[in-house]
Amino acid sequence: MTTKLMGQGVKRVEDQRFLRGQGRYVDDVAIGSDTLHAAVLRSPHAHARILDIDVADVLDVEGVHAVYTYDDLTGPMAEPLPLLIPHPALTHGRTQYALAKDEVNYVGEAIAFVVAEDRYVAEDAVSRIRVDYEFLTPVVGVDAARAATALVHEDVPGNVGARLEQSVGDAVTAIANAPHRLELDLTIERSACMPMEGRGTVARWDPDINRLQVWTSTQSSTGVRAAVAVKMGLDLGQVDVITPDVGGGFGVKINHPWPEELLVPLAARALGRTVKFTEDRREHFISSAHERGQVQHIEVGFDDDGRLHGLDVEFWHDHGAFTPYGLIVPIITSTQLLGPYKPQNYRVVFESLYTNTVMVTPYRGAGRPQGCFAMERTMDAIAAYLGKDRADVRALNFIQPDEFPYDQGLIFQDGRELEYDSGDYPASLEKLKELVGWDEFPAFKAEMAAQGRQVGIGLACYVEGTGVGPYEGAHVHVETSGKVKVATGLTTQGQGHATVFAQLVADELGVKFEDVEVVTGDTRRMPYAVGTFASRAAVMSGSAIHLAAKRTREKVLKIAAEALEADENDLEIVDGVVSVKGSPGNSIDLGTVSVLSNPLRYAFDEKSRAATQFSIGDPGKPPVAEDEEPGLEGKDFYSPERATFASGMHAVIVETDPLTAEITILKYAVVHDCGHLINPMIVEGQIHGGVAQGVGGALYERMAYDESGQLLNASFMDFLMPYVTEIPDGIDIDHLETPSPLNPLGIKGAGEAGVIPSAAVFAAAIEDAEGLTITAMPISPSELYTLRQEHS
């Protein structure tokens, strides 16, 4: 019997090409002199009216093929970009135009698009475009947005895009009647996904078949395809979108269509040439998307033990200049804030506010880090107030293992009930305490103090809704060679889908792992798909692939049973060979089964000869039975009722320098529960990466906007993304595997988990080390130093 691959740390098949420099990222496509290159003129002002755009000088530049401004756009292309996720509470949703019309609302907004022989020439041309502006007052930051002395969009009163309130029970009364009450005011800064590869798009129009081919670095091929077709007035069937290798996404590439994803195809069709746009790093900072920025006010009521009686949260979410991705981020904050706890009574209200800054769309964690920060700071505040152990206060408020499924009584980001499917939070906490040495820490702290050193410990818990719908699909095809070709429509940005999905197919179909090839994100191979976000790929496509492989297996057994003159129940498939159990000589390989599945008129090789009309079949019956299709294929879709809820807890021990306020990480521990693991090596890699992004977000990264809306640190020299020197040397990880009852594999998503509790856990540890209350993250040594001065 073949070893089951589910649960094994199988090495990745995609590594071979990546390690040899043979990956194909979007900028690697269409190399050669036939390709034209685009550059974009971006607004240098955060808020201004465009009075005039003069492109006369551009056409003097040798090698320039075209220049587009808003006036060159017609039909749907001249309309605002789509508001992808409408919501009734988003009463004042606004999206930008592919090229700015009349007004610019952030530094970086696209104004003109130049296509030239190469990128250098295109940038030369961009620098020759002259724009006359009338300056308007920029609105920067939550405070300015709330003050609303200036408006981002003149038809949006108070700069409020949306106001949404949800409640369970009566939080206000419960807090008023509780034995103890606390209030907290918290702030969390902006950061961004910052994948190593920015955005990029290549398009080629084929006039011979009236068809457009688009390669783009996206997290949703099918989304881009639909958007391009609508905007260009093409039938969906005329547009193919291929997502090649993607150099990281982390959320920013789920928003679509970006202006360039429309302008590149537009130019390619108009010019009859392949056109490419590759975003540079500065452009990524100022014209993609950011996340995180929120201001929060929390009121909580609790009893002498620290049990929550009521929680009332109000927060203000800075969504930047536009809202193409709707309210997903603040909705997630407002719901996932509850984590593993039962608040008894909960009310949350948020305002999603416009500012003249880069728009905000999901970044790994997608609103959860902010929610976790709010809840976990509250737990720490309660423990401090009562003088109780922080872990004990949390444990007291946990949902217990016998309470699942647990309905939090709220509506989640997918419009479904926030109902947790499974989990074991007390067990996770015990594992974490053990892993980090929670109970031994006071002794360690005293020992360090005796040496004049300051150390602190913190912990933070979270629950993450993963694998949201609506669906994903998969197609499995066994070729006559016996090789298995698998396609699923969502995309891959480094998660190792080609490996983990092949593991699932090898297990279900009984074929060798190396005979399975997986393609993702190619609309020619699977046109029905949603995308890769919300830690959903393994849950959604993994389940769909499992189901499709199961269908294929059923067909294999049916055909093989006939060929071997045996009962289907007596057959087994091992390493691509179907045989009668206990009679290994009586067997047929999958390639031959594939040949038999497709009755042929024409023989083109030795194998297909066996399937021609004079070779197979009962002459008294149709060659393809009424309820059958030719070919050894299986297709299926997975569409769950609701998300599945993964969970985890992190703890960190930090040391703070008494003199310089430098913050050093001594130990980082993670307990994670994402149900059954498909590939533990890959899951742990995801956790490592998430933790590193969390360290960046908690201690280093911020978007430094000045009051005029200029992003002052729009480069890797000034935006402090962590090198290895900033990341702990070793991350201790332990797993709990509480299966999900919602999908056939019992899995939950894992992609975002590592980053969710970072701001909360570092704030807690620094607070513990310093004896100062931490209310704003990230925190730098100089900010910590200032805090010390204020408290001394």
Added chain:
Amino acid sequence: MSEELHDVRLTVNGTTHEVRVPARRLLSDALRHDLGLTGTHVGCEHGVCGACTILVDGAPMRSCLMFAVSAAYHELTTVEGLANDDGSLGPVQQAFMDCHGLQCGFCTPGFLTTITAGLRQNPHPTHDEARDMIAGNLCRCTGYQNIVKAVERAAELAGTAAGESPPEPPRPGSAQLPSEDRDEDTASTGLGA
């Protein structure tokens, strides 16, 4: 307005190419767009991320900070030139595969070239030296944990190839409390080889 072009002879991975480029063409762009060697990636174009690192006469250089015209008469090595002569993965490449040292793969070529040069200079790095060796390259996916393991694994593999003692599996990462004895097993991730 027409740009003056320069004939440049670029020797990359032992093969000589003639290209005609403007003086301002970055070496990274010449490699990628003129020679089609797209394994070298461009992550920031200001010399910070290290994704575009190649070897110039064996020394790691950021190809986004060099002009193609200034690379003439030098021996250039890119990620495409790191495999063994028989086509199998070179020791650094193999170590990355063994240790899951990459996810999206975009920064990887710059790490591979940097470590290749680093191990030539210091074939037996200590753990801290292994971390230092990669401290100038950015990765957004891996949190560096498995890249550090890959440096140590590559040193073992390269040592074996050079006839030293056989390799052991990569050691699991572990965060040490300064004053506590820890059971090595608690840090084991079950990962790697």
